[in-house]
Amino acid sequence: MTDIAIGIDIGGTNTVFSCIDANGKSWGNGTIPTQEQERFEDFLNDLCDSIDKTIEDSGEDLKLIGIGIGAPNGNFHTGTIENAANLRWKGLLEISRLVKERMNVPVKLTNDANAAALGERIFGGAKNMDDYMVITLGTGLGSGIVVNGDLLYGHDGFAGEVGHIIMRPEGRECGCGRRGCLETYVSATGVKRTAYKMLAKYLVDSSLRAIPFNELNAKMVADAANNGDLLAMEVFAYTGKMLGEALANVASVTSPKAIFFFGGLAKAGELLFEPVREAMEKNLLFLYKNKISLLHSELGEDAAVLGAAALIWNDQA
Amino acid sequence: MTDIAIGIDIGGTNTVFSCIDANGKSWGNGTIPTQEQERFEDFLNDLCDSIDKTIEDSGEDLKLIGIGIGAPNGNFHTGTIENAANLRWKGLLEISRLVKERMNVPVKLTNDANAAALGERIFGGAKNMDDYMVITLGTGLGSGIVVNGDLLYGHDGFAGEVGHIIMRPEGRECGCGRRGCLETYVSATGVKRTAYKMLAKYLVDSSLRAIPFNELNAKMVADAANNGDLLAMEVFAYTGKMLGEALANVASVTSPKAIFFFGGLAKAGELLFEPVREAMEKNLLFLYKNKISLLHSELGEDAAVLGAAALIWNDQA
Numbered sequence: 001m002t003d004i005a006i007g008i009d010i011g012g013t014n015t016v017f018s019c020i021d022a023n024g025k026s027w028g029n030g031t032i033p034t035q036e037q038e039r040f041e042d043f044l045n046d047l048c049d050s051i052d053k054t055i056e057d058s059g060e061d062l063k064l065i066g067i068g069i070g071a072p073n074g075n076f077h078t079g080t081i082e083n084a085a086n087l088r089w090k091g092l093l094e095i096s097r098l099v100k101e102r103m104n105v106p107v108k109l110t111n112d113a114n115a116a117a118l119g120e121r122i123f124g125g126a127k128n129m130d131d132y133m134v135i136t137l138g139t140g141l142g143s144g145i146v147v148n149g150d151l152l153y154g155h156d157g158f159a160g161e162v163g164h165i166i167m168r169p170e171g172r173e174c175g176c177g178r179r180g181c182l183e184t185y186v187s188a189t190g191v192k193r194t195a196y197k198m199l200a201k202y203l204v205d206s207s208l209r210a211i212p213f214n215e216l217n218a219k220m221v222a223d224a225a226n227n228g229d230l231l232a233m234e235v236f237a238y239t240g241k242m243l244g245e246a247l248a249n250v251a252s253v254t255s256p257k258a259i260f261f262f263g264g265l266a267k268a269g270e271l272l273f274e275p276v277r278e279a280m281e282k283n284l285l286f287l288y289k290n291k292i293s294l295l296h297s298e299l300g301e302d303a304a305v306l307g308a309a310a311l312i313w314n315d316q317a
Numbered sequence: 318m319t320d321i322a323i324g325i326d327i328g329g330t331n332t333v334f335s336c337i338d339a340n341g342k343s344w345g346n347g348t349i350p351t352q353e354q355e356r357f358e359d360f361l362n363d364l365c366d367s368i369d370k371t372i373e374d375s376g377e378d379l380k381l382i383g384i385g386i387g388a389p390n391g392n393f394h395t396g397t398i399e400n401a402a403n404l405r406w407k408g409l410l411e412i413s414r415l416v417k418e419r420m421n422v423p424v425k426l427t428n429d430a431n432a433a434a435l436g437e438r439i440f441g442g443a444k445n446m447d448d449y450m451v452i453t454l455g456t457g458l459g460s461g462i463v464v465n466g467d468l469l470y471g472h473d474g475f476a477g478e479v480g481h482i483i484m485r486p487e488g489r490e491c492g493c494g495r496r497g498c499l500e501t502y503v504s505a506t507g508v509k510r511t512a513y514k515m516l517a518k519y520l521v522d523s524s525l526r527a528i529p530f531n532e533l534n535a536k537m538v539a540d541a542a543n544n545g546d547l548l549a550m551e552v553f554a555y556t557g558k559m560l561g562e563a564l565a566n567v568a569s570v571t572s573p574k575a576i577f578f579f580g581g582l583a584k585a586g587e588l589l590f591e592p593v594r595e596a597m598e599k600n601l602l603f604l605y606k607n608k609i610s611l612l613h614s615e616l617g618e619d620a621a622v623l624g625a626a627a628l629i630w631n632d633q634a
Contacts, residue, residue, distance in 0.1 A: 131472035145570065148467050154572020155448035156608060161569040164602045176602055252478045253462065253570050255471020285481045285493055291473060
């Protein structure tokens with residue numbers, strides 16, 4: 001018999017789950033669309049049906065020991081999802097209680113970036129670290145922070161919103177209703193916005209000038225930069241500088257040993273990380289200089305479900 | 318017999334200590350000048366002599382159970398003071414080892430702001446809080462952060478330098494060698510610098526126009542503001558706004574339940590805290606709005622030694 005924890009990642013479009021053993025190996029997985037059901041309870045029923053079926057169909061002797069869930073605005077303390085902008089169900093969603101009632105195993109919830117941070121400690125590159133952070137670079141910028149060996153939740157369960165540090169008062173409009181948040185500059189969306197700003201500012205030729213705003217994405221900008229497009233290269237220099245400045249400030253608060261990156265934009269690699277490293281070191285207080293490693297997540301494509309499952313495996317350690 | 322812990326606060330001018338029991342009551346105290354001896358070891362000998370004498374002279378049956386030390390750049394992990402700008406002794410000072418050898422009790426070291434934060438939990442207003450921070454407003458701006466019930470030390474023991482968050486790239490020169498750090502704006506020195514900036518910028522009459530830079534201090538600015546001096550009032554509005562913006566960003570990292578203030582500048586009271594509160598709430602991510610209390614430290618004048626002694630009493634709890 002093999003003990004497994006289910007890791008569930010609730011995304012805006014799809015919800016993915018996987019049966020993860022103590023070594024991070026997957027024994028089966030599934031996907032269901034997130035937003036088809038009008039009632040949240042119906043969505044959870046479908047999800048749990050799919051999990052039951054996946055375990056049965058595996059043909060293995062799997063023993064379910066718990067379920068970890070990563071979800072936007074997932075609150076570890078209360079087990080509820082609270083007013084997630086990307087989900088159709090509003091208000092407080094008591095996901096932990098409902099899943100526990102149905103599945104009869106411990107259920108733990110946190111947000112996706114916190115799950116990724118814990119996953120890095122249990123299954124990835126942070127196995128011997130007590131103080132580090134994970135930055136997820138996707139449509140937005142998420143962060144999960146580990147200090148003294150534990151996730152930093154804050155008094156209300158919502159600590160670790162580095163993407164909403166205000167970098168430029170009166171800066172770019174953010175989806176949160178404020179202006180100048182880090183993620184309006186440093187994210188796939190931020191890269192696109194910066195590209196348009198640079199196209200307006202400079203006269204240099206660029207392949208990006210042929211692409212309408214609605215069609216441009218960060219990957220196109222990265223591809224252009226890798227092909228030597230000067231304007232696209234400048235976009236990444238600007239993005240990396242902004243992130244490096246922000247990380248230097250966050251280091252003044254938490255003093256991490258390493259910062260791990262994952263998500264679509266992190267695939268830009270040195271195009272992004274060289275200016276990040278340079279700006280971070282330049283802006284760090286002398287106490288922290290040359291001490292902080294910038295690393296790629298070692299979790300790979302399954303980071304979200306591994307991280308969610310780590311919520312359960314962390315308690316077994 | 319009464320168990321006591323010695324709390325030592327090493328300042329740039331004087332070193333103060335006090336014999337503190339489990340309830341925070343002092344059973345005797347002393348002061349020696351910090352910088353008279355050329356050798357650090359000689360300073361420590363005098364300090365330990367003075368402690369021994371104070372315990373003897375008390376006439377009470379006191380049992381010393383440990384010594385807590387708050388010092389600039391004091392490193393909890395290593396028990397060393399590292400390159401403190403305000404001390405004459407440079408390099409690594411192995412204070413914990415040396416004091417332990419002499420006194421034969423457990424010795425714990427941290428920086429003054431961390432000590433204050435722990436003191437607030439053991440003896441002050443944070444008794445039931447697991448997530449909060451303490452801001453010390455003196456010549457500079459120090460911070461001690463508690464998360465999940467423990468001090469946030471970071472991987473190297475130097476976390477919690479909120480005073481060195483860069484608020485304005487290319488801003489005011491800071492003693493740390495960089496520019497635009499929070500403490501160049503929000504501290505007694507920052508208030509003085511802001512006063513001079515405002516005197517240059519505005520034409521309004523002000524009693525501060527009669528005072529040379531070298532003689533001006535933050536208390537004079539506060540007194541002028543309380544007397545209705547418009548320019549001095551504007552200085553505090555600016556200072557509070559800057560601090561409020563910074564705290565809103567720090568909240569995005571640690572999500573504290575409360576922020577405690579102490580130090581000379583904190584005595585300015587609502588003159589400072591009204592604009593702090595307003596700017597913090599205005600700049601907070603919606604998740605955190607109306608959740609964070611801004612409070613005065615309940616430790617009073619003995620905050621530093623109480624905090625240092627709390628390093629010992631915290632382990633007994």
